[in-house]
Amino acid sequence: MYRELLDHIKKYVQLEPHEAQLFCEKLELKKLKKKEFLLEPGRLCKGNYFVVKGCTRQFFINKKLTEQIIHFGIENWWIADQDSLLNNQSSTCYIQAVEETELLLLNEKDRISLFKEIPLLETYFRTMMQKSFVASQRRIGYIFNMTEEERYRHFTKLFPGFVQRVPQYMLASCLGFTPQFLSRLRAKK
Amino acid sequence: MYRELLDHIKKYVQLEPHEAQLFCEKLELKKLKKKEFLLEPGRLCKGNYFVVKGCTRQFFINKKLTEQIIHFGIENWWIADQDSLLNNQSSTCYIQAVEETELLLLNEKDRISLFKEIPLLETYFRTMMQKSFVASQRRIGYIFNMTEEERYRHFTKLFPGFVQRVPQYMLASCLGFTPQFLSRLRAKK
DNA sequence: CGCGACGTTGATTTGCCTCAACGATTGTGG
DNA sequence: CCACAATCGTTGAGGCAAATCAACGTCGCG
Numbered sequence: 001m002y003r004e005l006l007d008h009i010k011k012y013v014q015l016e017p018h019e020a021q022l023f024c025e026k027l028e029l030k031k032l033k034k035k036e037f038l039l040e041p042g043r044l045c046k047g048n049y050f051v052v053k054g055c056t057r058q059f060f061i062n063k064k065l066t067e068q069i070i071h072f073g074i075e076n077w078w079i080a081d082q083d084s085l086l087n088n089q090s091s092t093c094y095i096q097a098v099e100e101t102e103l104l105l106l107n108e109k110d111r112i113s114l115f116k117e118i119p120l121l122e123t124y125f126r127t128m129m130q131k132s133f134v135a136s137q138r139r140i141g142y143i144f145n146m147t148e149e150e151r152y153r154h155f156t157k158l159f160p161g162f163v164q165r166v167p168q169y170m171l172a173s174c175l176g177f178t179p180q181f182l183s184r185l186r187a188k189k
Numbered sequence: 190m191y192r193e194l195l196d197h198i199k200k201y202v203q204l205e206p207h208e209a210q211l212f213c214e215k216l217e218l219k220k221l222k223k224k225e226f227l228l229e230p231g232r233l234c235k236g237n238y239f240v241v242k243g244c245t246r247q248f249f250i251n252k253k254l255t256e257q258i259i260h261f262g263i264e265n266w267w268i269a270d271q272d273s274l275l276n277n278q279s280s281t282c283y284i285q286a287v288e289e290t291e292l293l294l295l296n297e298k299d300r301i302s303l304f305k306e307i308p309l310l311e312t313y314f315r316t317m318m319q320k321s322f323v324a325s326q327r328r329i330g331y332i333f334n335m336t337e338e339e340r341y342r343h344f345t346k347l348f349p350g351f352v353q354r355v356p357q358y359m360l361a362s363c364l365g366f367t368p369q370f371l372s373r374l375r376a377k378k
Numbered sequence: 379c380g381c382g383a384c385g386t387t388g389a390t391t392t393g394c395c396t397c398a399a400c401g402a403t404t405g406t407g408g
Numbered sequence: 409c410c411a412c413a414a415t416c417g418t419t420g421a422g423g424c425a426a427a428t429c430a431a432c433g434t435c436g437c438g
């Protein structure tokens with residue numbers, strides 16, 4: 001039984017004890033050291049990972065041969081390459097631990113088959129997906145509507161404390177600009 | 190019975206005839222004239238709309254007091270303000286018909302209650318949500334990894350013919366740059 | 379016809395990137 | 409334990425791509 005995850009689920013749906021039990025039996029605990037990879041290009045994403053503790057980043061190598069971070073994953077977030085899962089195709093990106101990280105893997109096949117036994121679990125994942133979609137829609141809005149500086153200020157407000165956890169160049173990449181520019185931003189005040 | 194929609198659903202899940210019947214009974218056909226609004230800021234989004242025919246755009250007014258288009262909706266796409274639906278809060282954006290448009294409204298309450306009667310419908314919407322999320326994740330990747338020009342070329346390749354359907358200034362807004370810049374792009378070749 | 383909506387083109391400005399050099403810190407091997 | 413390399417952040421100078429501002433052309437429609 002994994003309390004952190006069950007607590008998270010409880011916010012959205014009320015599972016019966018035996019359902020929670022069944023669900024937890026399918027999970028696999030993974031521990032990653034700093035800089036260890038969870039996924040690399042060319043591999044199939046195995047399933048969805050729930051971050052119990054730590055921090056991951058998902059990124060790809062862009063045309064300029066630099067790392068472009070798509071997003072971070074922190075405590076109580078689900079991470080995965082949904083593109084790989086949905087289309088059952090090999091991934092084009094990396095998922096890597098930024099810190100020492102503990103995750104729970106829910107294998108994709110298990111996830112789908114659990115939906116028949118635990119309908120509320122499908123409701124839960126449908127809701128998670130909707131939340132993720134809303135978040136990325138908002139993010140697109142921010143990219144087009146805010147200056148780089150506003151985006152940085154907004155990000156630090158949205159995730160106070162998180163800025164301290166990752167190197168600045170990763171933050172810059174995630175926000176879509178250069179480490180130098182971020183450095184100048186911070187120098188300004 | 191609405192064939193276009195049922196055909197679309199059939200690609201993902203196999204409903205029983207009586208389920209399809211029950212589902213269609215909940216739908217409400219809406220017709221919009223060009224420039225008519227489906228949603229405005231301050232209103233609650235009523236549910237998900239399936240575009241049978243026509244084209245819509247979803248946009249908000251940004252800080253420079255210009256319209257920022259979030260995305261378009263065309264035939265066989267579901268559109269909605271998911272943020273409004275998910276959090277049951279009033280919308281901050283507009284949805285407007287770009288052309289004369291026919292839509293099917295699935296009220297949010299009906300949608301949720303149908304999930305109990307037709308479990309496969311929840312599977313369908315979970316999948317739609319995942320597809321939408323993947324699409325917007327990809328889009329974020331494109332924004333950071335491609336130049337404006339590449340993004341324009343990519344968009345026209347992805348949706349051939351669509352470019353002709355909407356004014357250039359809308360296309361420019363959706364791609365995240367100015368109408369003048371798009372004009373210069375097109376002049377280049 | 380005359381107005382408004384849309385697209386084009388030119389001149390100027392500006393925000394961010396690039397390139398480069400230099401510190402500070404951390405980690406590692408002799 | 410120290411020397412050295414690697415990693416990460418800072419700062420300066422210069423360049424460029426796209427935005428802005430502005431004027432003009434064209435089409436469609438009341």
